Amino acid sequence: MTNPIIETNKATVARFLAGTHSPNIDDVAVIDDTVVPHIACHGFPGFPNEEFFDRESYKAFFRIFRQSFSDMSFETLKTIATEDFVSAHWEIWATHSGEFQGIQPDGARVVFDGIALYRMEDGKIAETWLTINEPLLISQLGKGRARAA
Structure with missing residues (x-):
C-alpha cells in the first residue's frame, strides 16, 4: 500500500528537480510552486556560509550555476522518501562555460554527482542540504580544451 504523503513529497521533489535542471532556465519558476517561502538551504557554494533562506536566492543559485555550466543533462539516480524527508x-x-569558484571556463565536458536531502512541509520543500562531489568537479575544471569530450 502506498502512502499518499510520501508519494506527494516524491512528486514535488521530482517536479522541482525537473524544473531547476531544465534546459529552459525560466523553468526555475517551479520553485514558487514547490518550495515554501521560508526555505532554509545549506551547502550551496557561492553564498555566505553556503546558506540562504528565501526562494529568490534559490532561483539565483540555479541561474548562476547554469551560467557556469551549459549543455547540461541531469539524471536522478535514486530517490528515497519518508513522510518528512526526500533524498535524491x-x-x-x-x-564548463562560465567562471566557477574562480576557475575560468575552458569548454570542457564535466560529470559529477551529489546528494540533496529535502525536509518537507505540507508537500513542499522547506529545507535543503546539498552535497556536491566538489573534488570530482574541481578536478575536471581548468584542464584546457584538449580534454573536452
Whole structure:
C-alpha cells in the first residue's frame, strides 16, 4: 500500500528537480510552486556560509550555476522518501562555460554527482542540504580544451 504523503513529497521533489535542471532556465519558476517561502538551504557554494533562506536566492543559485555550466543533462539516480524527508542522488553532465569558484571556463565536458536531502512541509520543500562531489568537479575544471569530450 502506498502512502499518499510520501508519494506527494516524491512528486514535488521530482517536479522541482525537473524544473531547476531544465534546459529552459525560466523553468526555475517551479520553485514558487514547490518550495515554501521560508526555505532554509545549506551547502550551496557561492553564498555566505553556503546558506540562504528565501526562494529568490534559490532561483539565483540555479541561474548562476547554469551560467557556469551549459549543455547540461541531469539524471536522478535514486530517490528515497519518508513522510518528512526526500533524498535524491543525482548526476550531471555539462560543459564548463562560465567562471566557477574562480576557475575560468575552458569548454570542457564535466560529470559529477551529489546528494540533496529535502525536509518537507505540507508537500513542499522547506529545507535543503546539498552535497556536491566538489573534488570530482574541481578536478575536471581548468584542464584546457584538449580534454573536452
